Amino acid sequence: MEDTNSASCVVVIDNTGENVLLVGDMYIHNRLNKQYNSSIVVMDGNLPEDAMEYVINESNQYGKPVWFEPTDIVTADKAFKTDSWKKLRFTSPNFKELVEILNATGLASVTSQVETMSRDEIIDASFKMAKLLAEHIETVMVTLGQHGIMMVGRESETSSITGRYYKLSPDFKLDIASVSGAGDCSAAGFIQGWLSGLPESRCLSLAFASAVDSLQCLDTVPKQFTTDPQEIAKHMSLTIITS
Numbered sequence: 001m002e003d004t005n006s007a008s009c010v011v012v013i014d015n016t017g018e019n020v021l022l023v024g025d026m027y028i029h030n031r032l033n034k035q036y037n038s039s040i041v042v043m044d045g046n047l048p049e050d051a052m053e054y055v056i057n058e059s060n061q062y063g064k065p066v067w068f069e070p071t072d073i074v075t076a077d078k079a080f081k082t083d084s085w086k087k088l089r090f091t092s093p094n095f096k097e098l099v100e101i102l103n104a105t106g107l108a109s110v111t112s113q114v115e116t117m118s119r120d121e122i123i124d125a126s127f128k129m130a131k132l133l134a135e136h137i138e139t140v141m142v143t144l145g146q147h148g149i150m151m152v153g154r155e156s157e158t159s160s161i162t163g164r165y166y167k168l169s170p171d172f173k174l175d176i177a178s179v180s181g182a183g184d185c186s187a188a189g190f191i192q193g194w195l196s197g198l199p200e201s202r203c204l205s206l207a208f209a210s211a212v213d214s215l216q217c218l219d220t221v222p223k224q225f226t227t228d229p230q231e232i233a234k235h236m237s238l239t240i241i242t243s
Contacts, residue, residue, distance in 0.1 A: 004028045007046070011220070017176040022072065039195060040089075042067045042187075045075025056084045065089035069187050070097040077104030086136040092187045094143045095122060098129050107132040119147050126150045127163040127241050134161045141190065143183045143211075149204060163241035166204045172235040174215060181220025186211040189229075205229040205236060 009024035026046045041059045043052060043066060052068075056079070059066045067090040070076035076097035079085050081104060093101055099110045112125050122144060130140040130152035142150040148167030155162065189210030193203030209227040214220065 011178075011180045013178050013180060017178045017215070019180055038064065040065050040067060040191065042069065042191065043079070044069045044184075045071035045078055047078075049078050049081060052079045053082055053084045056087050060087040067092070067187070067191065069184060070094075070101065073097055073100050076100040080104040088137045090139045090141065091133070091137055092141040092143060092183065092190075094145070094183055095126060098126065098133075098142055102129050102132065105133070122147055123150065123165060123241075127152060127165075130163070131161050141187065141207075143186055145179070149186065149207065151200060151204070155200075160242070164200065165239040165241055166201075166208075167237055167239075168208060168232070169235045169237060174212060176215045178218050178220075179215060182211045182214040185214040185221060201236075201238065202229070202233070205233040208232045208236065 005025055005028065007024070007026050007028050009022060009026075011019055012021040014020050030048055030051075041055060041064050043055055045068075047055070056066050066088050068079050068085075068088050070079075070091070070093045073096045076093060077100045079088070079091075080101050085105065091101075095112075095114045099112055102108045102110045108129065110129060114122060117125070126142045126144060127150060130142050130150060133140050134153045137153070139151065139153040142152065144150060148165060151164040151166065153161060186207040189206035189208070190203045193206040198206075206229045209229040209232045210225060212227045212232070213222045213225045216222075
């Protein structure tokens with residue numbers, strides 16, 4: 001579009017690599033058209049709310065799964081203000097975004113402050129919150145930063161909802177340059193595996209490998225992905241949570 005700026009975003013990070021401030025020009029998203037043909041539709045929180053609802057409903061009508069990546073706590077609840085969110089197949093919030101989503105849906109009133117919680121409290125709260133969403137959304141992928149990833153949902157139509165908590169062992173050392181983009185990259189890694197028909201554990205090794213590459217560079221999306229998912233799998237453990 002010659003008369004519109006490309007979407008751009010400036011992220012300010014502190015000396016630990018954490019996001020402090022985000023400034024962006026996302027106007028071009030308001031001019032996206034409504035025609036697509038894809039094996040999966042991936043939608044982030046920058047779209048207008050009416051466009052989100054249209055994409056979810058149209059995708060559902062044509063049997064296309066929709067993945068919602070919340071993007072930020074400011075935009076996390078946008079897809080959850082109407083009942084169309086119940087037609088999502090996947091969503092990938094971090095802990096703070098999950099809190100915003102639960103409050104928007106009315107499924108629970110949550111005031112958890114992740115900064116004051118222990119690792120075990122974060123894992124327990126993540127599962128309990130995501131389990132409420134998983135009554136409607138097939139797979140909820142909660143990214144927990146240094147604590148790993150919580151996958152919540154039914155592994156088959158007849159099974160009960162479980163949590164599959166994946167983490168990397170303490171001996172896996174990582175120099176973090178910036179956390180910005182790591183969530184997007186982990187979702188992209190998982191989606192690549194899912195589209196290839198891989199089992200969940202291998203999708204998660206791709207997700208971790210993609211996030212590792214993002215964390216080690218200042219770019220939100222690395223120019224090259226070099227971490228071997230098979231090497232990541234050697235450091236990855238799984239805990240099943242049922243209640």
